[in-house]
Amino acid sequence: MSVSSHDRWPAFLILGAPGSGKGTQGKILGSIPRFFHCACGDIFRSLDTRTELGQQFVSYSSRGELVPDELTVRLWKTQVDHWAESHLYKPDIDFLVLDGIPRNVEQARMIDEFLQVHQVFHLSCPDRSELARRMRKRALKENRLDDASESIIQNRIATYEAETKPILDHYGTARITEIDATRQPVEVVAAIISKIVQLPFYQSHIRSGI
Numbered sequence: 001m002s003v004s005s006h007d008r009w010p011a012f013l014i015l016g017a018p019g020s021g022k023g024t025q026g027k028i029l030g031s032i033p034r035f036f037h038c039a040c041g042d043i044f045r046s047l048d049t050r051t052e053l054g055q056q057f058v059s060y061s062s063r064g065e066l067v068p069d070e071l072t073v074r075l076w077k078t079q080v081d082h083w084a085e086s087h088l089y090k091p092d093i094d095f096l097v098l099d100g101i102p103r104n105v106e107q108a109r110m111i112d113e114f115l116q117v118h119q120v121f122h123l124s125c126p127d128r129s130e131l132a133r134r135m136r137k138r139a140l141k142e143n144r145l146d147d148a149s150e151s152i153i154q155n156r157i158a159t160y161e162a163e164t165k166p167i168l169d170h171y172g173t174a175r176i177t178e179i180d181a182t183r184q185p186v187e188v189v190a191a192i193i194s195k196i197v198q199l200p201f202y203q204s205h206i207r208s209g210i
């Protein structure tokens, strides 16, 4: 499964607590040519819940907990390979926009083997009650079990604080852009895009005509 360093997929990461707007931003970016949105939660939700894997996902996510790393990374890698084989995702010219993976430092280390994260966009929302409000709204609209109760919501926010936020240290400040997640979606996406187009890596990748 190992990939040489020059073959590693170029990627951007959207990081933020549940309800911070990662999925909204990922979808918008994924609609732009040469950006490919990859939402780990969507990969899990597409599993047939009658299968053992599907059952495992339901049992972890309905408690607000993370699915074990080994299983998560294996499933994620299989799905990205599948997208690449079917040419939906073109690793030589597309930028991966990761949303929901990695979710802890161990996953960050595991996926570093396959991709190169060029910038992390941290959608920051210190107001936890605003996040909870957004999740309750989403539960009504999208029928999400994991957004359905107050204790699960609190557990998901706590899991984010304890396990996902330390990822910021893994990537280091030079690769992190802080964005205020309470701004309008159009303003958040504008901030992300203006940062990307200024990155030397982006400029050289685009100019190389790959």
Ligand SMILES: Nc1ncnc2c1ncn2[C@@H]1O[C@H](COP(=O)(O)OP(=O)(O)O)[C@@H](O)[C@H]1O
Pocket: 017, 018, 019, 022, 023, 040, 041, 042, 044, 060, 061, 062, 064, 065, 066, 067, 068, 072, 099, 100, 101, 102, 103, 107, 146, 156
């Ligand atoms: N990378 C991951 N590692 C472990 N579990 C994950 C991962 N991605 C998604 N999950 C599981 O799927 C659930 C829903 O994820 P997601 O749709 O990304 O929610 P949100 O965007 O609200 O944070 C998580 O609470 C977790 O149980």
